[in-house]
Amino acid sequence: MPQEQALTIVIAADTYPPDINGAATFCYRLASAMHARGHRVHVLATRGNKGKTYTEVRPEAIVHRLESYAVPTHEYFRLTLPLKINREIYRLLKDIQPDAIHAQSHYMIGRAALTYGKRRGIRTVATNHLMPENLNPFLPFPQWFNDLYFRFSWWDMGRVFNRAELITTPTPLAAKAMEERAGLNHVQPLSNGIEVGNYELAENESVKRNAEPTILFVGRLAVEKNVNELIEALGMMTKVPNAVLEIVGGGEQRVKLEQLAKAQGLTDRVKFFGHISDAELREAYLRCDLFCQPGTAELQSLVTLEALSASKPVVLANALALPHLVDEGVNGYMFEPGNRVDLAEKLDRVLSLPQMERERMGKAGHHKVLNHAQEKTMQAFEDIYRRKTPVIH
Incomplete structure (x- = not known):
């Protein structure tokens, strides 16, 4: 031919x-x-x-x-x-x-x-x-x-x-x-x-995890990403009150978000990483226990696809394209946009699961992302x- x-x-x-x-x-x-x-x-x-x-x-x-x-x-x-x-x-x-x-x-x-x-x-x-x-x-x-x-x-x-x-x-x-x-x-x-294999652990590879249960957000720190809601929900968690939040990305809202974390008494539990290399980003996906995308203007959300390909459970805002990426209770949960109580409850629900159950959710998410x-x-x-x-x- x-x-x-x-x-x-x-x-x-x-x-x-x-x-x-x-x-x-x-x-x-x-x-x-x-x-x-x-x-x-x-x-x-x-x-x-x-x-x-x-x-x-x-x-x-x-x-x-x-x-x-x-x-x-x-x-x-x-x-x-x-x-x-x-x-x-x-x-x-x-x-x-x-x-x-x-x-x-x-x-x-x-x-x-x-x-x-x-x-x-x-x-x-x-x-x-x-x-x-x-x-x-x-x-x-x-x-x-x-x-x-x-x-x-x-x-x-x-x-x-x-x-x-x-x-x-x-x-x-x-x-x-x-x-x-x-x-x-x-x-x-x-x-x-996305390159589905980019965020999979290689054979015999391991990534050092944090001592505390870790929630990850990746994206531009803009108003429509609603990272402020995620920070506030972190302080409202009751079942897993020691969870930490890692925020990867820069943007015009970073200073305000740092001030919010301080005002909420969460400085030691909210970590801002700014822009990082692809290798560091891959490690962040593999290190976390849960990925959260609270944005309400996502037409697809590549970062959520990347988190799914890293076999991580997700908690996503019930807005625009994000519901297409969640099978409720199978690979994660949705929350009502703007509802910090609902978001905190969903974060608690996933992170309080036994590790084997979170891994099952992660595998279901990885399978879902193969279509992308x-x-x-x-x-x-x-x-x-x-x-x-x-x-x-």
């Missing part, structure tokens, strides 16, 4: 490493996987500081860092100005001559890339990673204005993404929201995927780029 020709793929990403968030992580993994499959990969993304557009050659892709401007309300997110940058995007795409363009949002770079691709008959794909409401903490306007903007943004998502031949999003729930609120028909749910294997996701996107996946209208 003849070998298929390598493709030239452009990933249009408003956020890309060193940014730390789910969309940036997915884009990096996508670029890495397509490069490993022999394709030529280019990434269009904002540059992280002031200056003109430049190109850097990275192991996974050629990354074109576009001139952009800081956002005062966010630590790293940056804006490109369409009137200034679109011509540059079109020039880059003309030089690259892509076989497929994959936009990661309907804002800024993705918008321009989809417009160019549709005009020239290039295979265009759009993936949505966030709800417009996720931006609420970063908009310095009255709430009534923000609400109007969110309605406009959903409408605009439909208008821009309709330029793509095929649209995906990580979960069925997100697809339903896009169909109902953006008027997009036949959005295809396709998991972001990264290899399946990347094969699906390669088929999409090659037009092997039909477009349903």
